[in-house]
Amino acid sequence: MNLYHFTLSTSRENLFNITSMVNDALCASKVKSGAAIIFCPHTTAGITINENADPDVVTDFLFGMNKAFPDRKEFRHTEGNSHAHLKASCIGASETVIIENGKLLLGTWQGIYFCEFDGPRTRNFYVKIIGD
Amino acid sequence: MNLYHFTLSTSRENLFNITSMVNDALCASKVKSGAAIIFCPHTTAGITINENADPDVVTDFLFGMNKAFPDRKEFRHTEGNSHAHLKASCIGASETVIIENGKLLLGTWQGIYFCEFDGPRTRNFYVKIIGD
């Protein structure tokens, strides 16, 4: 019920502003009050909310995440993407946004982002709209 | 429906225990079972749950976050607060807490905190109470 599925083609490492897609799901649901759950079904990608204005924030975000969670020679996972798994858990698989008056209750500067930490890949995400 | 708005005046960098404000919202809603969503509409602040007892946990938290996500000379965002954006995404814009018997189902040592990473500012947060 009120579940929407989206697909993305990603580059190696990037943040994709998916706010308009979440808004499309909300409009389709006709829900006026409740919550939207945006969920990423992958283990080397995630969902976050951050600034929607200056693209340098995205560049700095990816740079800072690579410094905090670099690839390490001690990692044993043979796929070689343990740093991406760490980033995914740190950022989280989902965000929950309040719905009020038929709109996402986001701040002026907030956008919802799909975070690719191990692309390029074809990725999915879900938006579930729960009315109250 | 059952949406509550709060305002805070913050210092440069701090954690504010907002548990009592969330409890006030829950009481006003009269909801006995469901979930509370605590949402921060800013991109250099966030919401977390951590220890409500020893204030040194807060001091150590801010110190450790500054070590993991320091300001870096390579950052390009001209506002100079990319480290605060990183912390905000890492900690997250919201927390969801279960409501049972008209109370927040928090552990004994858990408090809900508004995390300021780039103050001083006037900040807002929302509490949405969803009954089931």
Added chain:
Amino acid sequence: MNLYHFTLSTSRENLFNITSMVNDALCASKVKSGAAIIFCPHTTAGITINENADPDVVTDFLFGMNKAFPDRKEFRHTEGNSHAHLKASCIGASETVIIENGKLLLGTWQGIYFCEFDGPRTRNFYVKIIGD
């Protein structure tokens, strides 16, 4: 309503795959559509979603978290577990998973994990199932 309580005995530091326990809660609730909230009531443990296949991902996860959030001599909290509090806030106290057709809408490789950062202890977690 539709609240389930689980107990775990943990080792010093580990990730426990609790997906089957969350599935048990979902089955007991008979809910077909909605959301599951998995909540940890402790301040040095958390809930995350990550790969359910290669156990080396868990090993690398714990190693990388210890590098990003090590114990530091400057920490003042006398219990000596400030690094565990930091990890708990970074990973978060809860996850929210969409329910569709009576099942958790997880990706193929996703499992839900209880993260122990300061064991061994007896730990609890809650699963709340909200239908829509």
